[in-house]
Amino acid sequence: MTRIDFHTNLPDKLNYACRLARKAWAVKGRVVLLARDRAEAAELDAALWTLADTDFLPHAMAGDALAAQSPLLVSYAGDPGFGAALPHHDMLINLGREIPDGFERFGRVFEIISTDEDDAAAGRQRYLAYKKNSYPLTHFVAGKS
Template sequence: MSRVTFYLLQQQSAQAVKQFACRLTDKAWRNGMPVHIHTDNDIQCETLDRLLWEWREDSFLPHQIITSKTSGAPVTLGIEKPESLHDNTLLINLSSRIPDFYKHFVRTCEIVDQSPGPVEVLRDKFRAYIADGIQPETHRIQIAG
């Protein structure tokens, strides 16, 4: 069964969500875990793609936006389910909805800031996971800034 973790950022910033997604991706990749970052749309995907190149001067995250071609990168980004999933793949869901394929991943991470809109989306997602038989765990995160 897939494990779901909600990271509750204490900031009110969409940028903090993206930065934390990069941090999670970096940690997972360095520990040998493939990552797929699911987004709502192509613009969000391209924005995150640029951020993964630039987010730290001393770090490189080998990533690729997935298309209809099969990706070989250990970190993928996209609006659809990746064609091939490695064992132990982490899903970072930055979409406003839960993808119907989330159970194909060993772990799903949801990241939310404390703005009113994202908090309501968080509550809806949390209830949906519970209705689907998943008991999500939560972690409050304070990012030094």
């Protein structure tokens, strides 16, 4: 069953998602980063290139010809490249405000929640929906020990 990890109270979701992807890639993890929309996916793509001067995070857009060789994929809600055609389903980092279609294909889902109240409220609704369906949940609150 898919494990769901909530990471909340984050001031910069994109930066956090990039650092989480870097951490997963360092241990040979394969990750799909799911943005809210095409514009946020473009921001995420740029952020992965510029995360740090010394880091290179190999990634491609879902549906790209290089997707099968890329350990990190960027997609967005409604992207035709997101879905069963994805070359891997290890981890999903969700930056959106809804439960992604097909999330259950992934071994692990990270729900990234900002400090914005609307985003936090949407995160609480997703948490309750996952809990209602008995998914294993963990919760990490940024800034707390």
